[in-house]
Amino acid sequence: MIDKTYILQSSPHFKDKDSVPKIMYVVILSLMPSFLTSVYFFRFRAIALFVSCIGACLATEALFLWLRKKPKHSLLDGSAVITGLLLAMTLPPSLSLDRAVIGAVAAIAIGKQVFGGLGHNIFNPALVGRAFLQTAFPVAMTTWIPPAMLKVNTVTFATPLDNLKFQDAVAQGTLTSLKDLFLGNIGGCLGETSALALLLGAIYLFYKRAIDWRIPVGIICALTVFTGIFWLANPDKYASPLFHILAGGLLIGAFFMATDMVTSPITPLGSWIYALGIGIMVGLIRLFGGYPEGVMYSILFMNTFVPLLNRYTRPRILGERREK
Amino acid sequence: MPAKSIRAEYLKGLWQENPVFRQLLGMCPTLAVTGAVINGIAMGLATSFVLIFSSLVISSIKKLIPSQVRIACYVVIIATFVTMADRFLAAFFLPISKSLGPYVPLIVVNCIILGRQEAFSSKNSVGRSLIDALGMSSGFVLALLILSSIREILGSGTFLGHQVMGAWFKPWLIMIFPSGAFITLGILLAIALVIESKAKQRR
Amino acid sequence: MEVLIPIITMGALSFLFSFGLVFAYKKLKVEEDPKIEEVSEMLPQANCGACGYSGCRAFAEAVVRGDAAANGCPVGGEEVANKVAEALGIKAGEVIKKVVRVLCRGTQDAAKNRGVYLGISTCYASHLIGGNKQCSYGCLSYGDCVRVCPFDALYMGEAGLPVVMEEKCTACGKCVDACPRNLLELHPISQEIFVFCHSLDRGPTARKVCKNACIACGICVRACPEAIVLENNLAKILDYKKIDPETIPDIEKCPTGAIGRLRKDDEG
Amino acid sequence: MNLSSRMVIVLTSVGLISGSFLASVGLLTKERIALNRQQETEAAIVTVVPGTTNSQIVYEEEGFTVYEGKEDNGNLAGFAIYASGTGFQGKITLMYGTDSSMTKIKFLTIIEQRETPGLGSKITDVEAFLRYWENKDMSSSLTLHKPAASSPEELAPTEVNTITGATISSEKVLEIVNLSLERLRNLKKEGKLSSEEQDAS
């Protein structure tokens, strides 16, 4: 009578079709507009940087998986590709390839694998890689070239935020126009030049519900309020909030970096605090800090708070009464 | 406690009980001054000087000190030697003294020193304390040397100020920074553990 | 004069603070367990915090309270650990050494699987949904006991049953608690005869799901009725001491091998 | 002897002994250390006011000292101004020299700094930074040339160069110098640089 072998498992016996690789590939797809625009703006350099970053990330990941005797499927789950892609997008187009490779190795090795691999890392791996490079090669990481389309014949070129910080651009009236910021006719990291491309990707992410909407909204609101106060108080000295939102790495940070599921809070309240923290810190660094741009540091800084935020913002369980 | 041979007593400080890699003591100077090899060596020697002499003094007068004030007495004795080292460096090796900054006076609170006094010198004979102090010092110097070599070579491309990496090499400034120090030491600790567990398996 | 001032300063400072300390010891002393002091004395006093406590004294207090293990000081190493343990005076007295025994012979070959178990690879998890073996009483072979053993005294044998290394076992009982089917029991090391089965199934069912199960045939009971009984389809040794050594060969005639001596090959 | 008195006596005597040790160490090294400090200052003065063989303080206040440097023959070689202020990460102490008429900055040297190694710390680098300070007009405030120029010729007489990647450190040095120049001009106006007036008379 007992002739069939059944599957024994705990309930539930149904499962929707989503999986980790699918989420990862949604993110990769959403980065494609920015990828294409950066290739359009920086031509061969962009491709070379993307290839070397992604390649180095995959190779490092494979090395660690082999060392730790882990199943190979994690290599193809797409997370290493995203790390490489995001890292490349935050690099200046003029960066030499060997340095990019160093950054990629650092991103996967000390940003991710030392913690145990995907899901265990505390800090955003791509940003760890970038912070590593920023500290290791500060000059190379702040040397910019103009986009290929501009046909400007200068060796060095300043980003809109450099102008703002070091050239007193508001007072001089040389602030980059919002239109250029939006379309991407500016100097800067590969992926952060065109706000339009990033927004396209972000819309796709929202559509696919692959990110927590609270985080980008919180960051942008906090930054708007923070810079808005100063701008209203003294528009001759401070740039408008819209400039701050479109310039630099804010959009890529808010939509693609801060929303990294592994390193952002899991609770709704935690997400709000985290996002506000990032927004305010970006404002602080841009307005008063030593660096023209602070998105990377802000996200890394708030990453350190995530375990505490998760712990102290546990949602109220149904029926739970909390003492006031 | 079975009496160890002099050799074993000395060698334990180098590896099994290496203050930095195995006991995680004296981390502050280990991290702070190892940006350059010369600083690491100077720090190691200064610490050794203090460790050896305070071990000598404390093991010889251990019976006189009531236990309630022993910590106070120990720190005064240690601080005396630290001041000597500090003044000596300031007088004869000004550049090193400058680059070590407040970390020379801070030898006084290096856990290695007070720890060895409490754990060893206050309970053992003068001779054994001396051997122990020598062993620990060597272990400490060794650790500083390893860490500072890595940091200087990668961070500035030099060793003891001499260019060792080719012109192609672009120094990784991060290695001179606090973050580089932390990360390097973290990785070194892991390597030490791997070596130790391999050695254990062989035994 | 230039020499005197520093000497006087230092002397005065030391005097002042020693006076303060004396005063403190006289007036502020808090009575406490002298053992804490004793243990504290043995520690390295590096106050490094490597033990996870806030200093050597805090660690000593924890040890005396029983919250921390005697070997919790990584700096002191074994020497200190031994001394501390001695000081705490856990005098063993004359206790018969016990070891843990695995009372199941449902090896991979003997006990069939129920189906394709898809779930967490621990015995407890498998047990929750009825277990991966057809026998509802036997070992599930996922090694929960092996994982909890703090002394590495157990390992998962090739036959799919945990094997005890007698010399390493301290009878701490962690594995006993870990087994969801209560197959591990502590017994004096001298005991040789065990019932290696917990199955309450009736004979035919039991035989169907596991070749080595007790089928309650009663051969052992007939061999040694003073010490062995059948209860709920299972043989049970009521009193080990009453087993007459001469009856052991008869007991070992068990057709499935569910009762008998420890075997060197499967019990380590 | 009871415990309390033993505690007091032991600790006090340890203190006394250590005090006497330290007193002797202090005495032995005091001169040498003072000498070191003096040598350091003198070396800096010689760097910024070449030809100086002896120098003396003509004006001193917190974080701001003016030395006058004289040549072998007693002629005034120039003034050395010691100034300090906050940099990107910590205190920066520097010294610069002027010609005898206080119209031009001759040289600049950094005595102490805690700027970012390899980046801000390039303010001590002659090639990258210090050589751009030679012969600058000190009658008005100096300004920074941005972005960095590649040779001193590109700069106006009142301009100094930026270090690539360390704009803030460069700015801070400039700020310290400008502030002290301001003070110097005021002092000159008030005639408080006594020694110079003597020479002029």
Add this chain to the structure above:
Amino acid sequence: MKTITFPHGIHPPVYKEPTAEKRIETMAPPEKVFIPLHQHFGAPAEPLVKKGDEVYLGQIIGEAKALFSASVHASVSGKVLAVDGYNHPLGKPLLSVSIANDGQDRLFPDLQETKDAFSLSPDEIRQKVKEAGIVGLGGAAFPTTVKLSPPKGKTIDTIIINGCECEPILTSDYRLMLEYPEDILKGTELVRIATGAKRIIVGIEDNKKKAFGLLQEKIQDYTGEIVLLKTKYPQGAEKNLIYAALRREVPRGGLPFDVGVVVQNVGTVKAIWDAVSKGKPLYERALTVSGNGIKEPKNLLVRIGTTFQNVVDFCGGFEESVNILVMGGPMMGLSQWTSDVPVIKGTSGILAWTAPDPSIEYTCIRCGRCIDNCPMRLVPTQLMKYVRFDHLSEAENWGIQDCVECGCCQYTCPANIPLVHWIRLGKNQIMSSRRRKSA
């Protein structure tokens, strides 16, 4: 039409089409039945018969001695073959009474009809429900007498009749509502009398509009209202249903009593009506046999103790490729290792299908879906980690005991982590360590 619901939850595919329009067929009793004495939440019943006894249909064969327990009745008439361990849907052999059916269905003579059931006192109703061995038929099999006896000091103001049937595939409750609306409403009235409640709410999900319309019509003759709930899983979970219908939160670790509510499944109230008015004990129940592994999916009225194999044979047998057999719904049902297990009071469905290949398990990437979907507002991923790394006290602080194991978290987990299994593991470990401590 306005619908109400609760926050969070999921929308799994429902797959109700194969059986939704099939009337409940009565399956003839098999030759042998195996009636476990433990079919409910609480202590097992104690056997009253022994091998060789002759029993009648509906005769009590297991008596509930403890407070949380339920009596068990013979579902056929015939001879007791054995009182011994037999396979049980819970996965381990449990004490069962096996009876050889003599095919006569001789009814137990003690069973009596009540003419005017509505004039009984609450205590009489409770007594009859207890005698009939009625338990919650939604799946959890909680003894109904306990639910009808609010503890002192708690007043019941509302009765909620659970007609959600939010589990996919199952349709037997839906059929009951269509075929026995009067019995359901009458049973509800009895519950109202027994508990002294004032208000009756019947909750039906908006994918069962037909049942809603029918009951809406019938309820005119009774007191009570019918509400339409938005189709969402787990709408039928007690605490969520109460929240959806009344916006009341059952306190942590509490029961619906604590907010003045009693929730009864439609099948249960029908059984109450049958027991009180006709004197019929709970010896058969309606269930759904479905899934793509069953040749002819059906809704059936089956005697307790019939083996799954018998039931499936009645439905044309298994498809060849079947590899998973589940008792209950696909979200909370128990997977079975053999079809040789009896139907018990809590068997709301017998499902069989061909499961897809197991998917690869990844590590948690903290996407937060489990948190977004948890109807109890827990943090399943954190609970899973605490259990996995043996931080059980932390897991307790994070509310592991509040988990209702509805499976929403695991359904949506992109990393395919068996979250429910981990949480069940943690809950059980906590309970067993507590037992050890108290022992």
Add this chain to the structure above:
Amino acid sequence: MELLALFISAILVNNFVLYYFLGICPFLGVSKKIDSAFSMGLAVTFVMTITAVFSWLINHLILIPYGLDYLQIVSFILVIASLVQLVEMFIRKISPPLYQALGIYLPLITTNCAIMGLALIAVLNNYSFVETVIFGVGSGLGFTLAIVLMAGIREELDLADVPEPLKGAGIALIVAGIMALAFNGFLGMIK
């Protein structure tokens, strides 16, 4: 305003642990649990404040007037060691709950280089009395922030698949390294 800047800089920019490498031993040792890390942080803040007061007094009332700057090390350490011991006993006598929360961490603090470092750095930077106290409180809070963040991360890492040899101090140091990178963002903000 200056004082506020000094205060914030002591917490974030010139963080004792991440910038000066002071107090690493307790930072690694007592950062396994958030609760004990927080208590440790408070205890350090408390002792730092006291030390700042006393070291300034001794330095400016005794050592500087008599030109005894070379006695700084020995007199500071003597003050710290004795004071900590006195305070510990005092707290223990008057408030056992406070002792449980704070006091048990005090002995560990004697050899915490952060305390001695505070006294020395305050002297080095020539702070006035008020500045020294603000610096002391700020540095203490900076230490607390760093150690509590670290403890939060380490509790999280308890639930992670960290490679065996990196477990414990190894991963803690790497985390500290990345934290130091993140804190770099504050560079140049104040001072």
